[in-house]
Amino acid sequence: xxxxxxxxxxxxxxxxxxxxxxxxxxxxxxxxxxxxxxxxxxxxxxxxxxxxxxxxxxxxxxxxxxxxxxxxxxxxxxxxxxxxxxxxxxxxxxxxxxxxxxxxxxxxxxxxxxxxxxxxxxxxxxxxxxxxxxxxxxxxxxxxxxxxxxxxxxxxxxx
Numbered sequence: 001x002x003x004x005x006x007x008x009x010x011x012x013x014x015x016x017x018x019x020x021x022x023x024x025x026x027x028x029x030x031x032x033x034x035x036x037x038x039x040x041x042x043x044x045x046x047x048x049x050x051x052x053x054x055x056x057x058x059x060x061x062x063x064x065x066x067x068x069x070x071x072x073x074x075x076x077x078x079x080x081x082x083x084x085x086x087x088x089x090x091x092x093x094x095x096x097x098x099x100x101x102x103x104x105x106x107x108x109x110x111x112x113x114x115x116x117x118x119x120x121x122x123x124x125x126x127x128x129x130x131x132x133x134x135x136x137x138x139x140x141x142x143x144x145x146x147x148x149x150x151x152x153x154x155x156x157x158x159x
Contacts, residue, residue: 040085
């Protein structure tokens with residue numbers, strides 16, 4: 001179990017670094033409001049809906065690793081629910097056209113939506129297993145969730 005937990009922590013740190021780079025605005029878009037705290041209900045000025053959701057995801061996954069370490073699994077679902085709420089903002093931005101995917105937006109929208117749906121199903125599974133207070137199963141599901149990040153980033157993350 002300890003080796004498994006250390007592997008999850010290492011994976012979380014790696015993914016966390018990638019998410020942080022994704023969510024930090026470029027110097028071209030930096031502004032005093034760009035560092036605003038992410039919100040599940042309103043996209044802060046200076047960032048996109050996707051960046052907002054990724055910031056909340058980063059926080060939620062960091063908290064998952066902490067909850068595993070401290071045995072406070074019941075704290076995990078709340079953070080995941082904020083990510084789900086922020087997803088609604090992302091969906092609205094995609095539908096309204098206020099956010100366009102950086103790579104082949106028209107051709108890739110269906111793929112993005114499918115990957116996003118699959119990802120959020122895995123987040124729901126994580127919330128459920130955390131609620132069951134099974135540390136080993138929660139750790140495995142954290143790994144499943146984190147493993148889904150790189151595929152989406154490879155296809156849609158700018159630069």
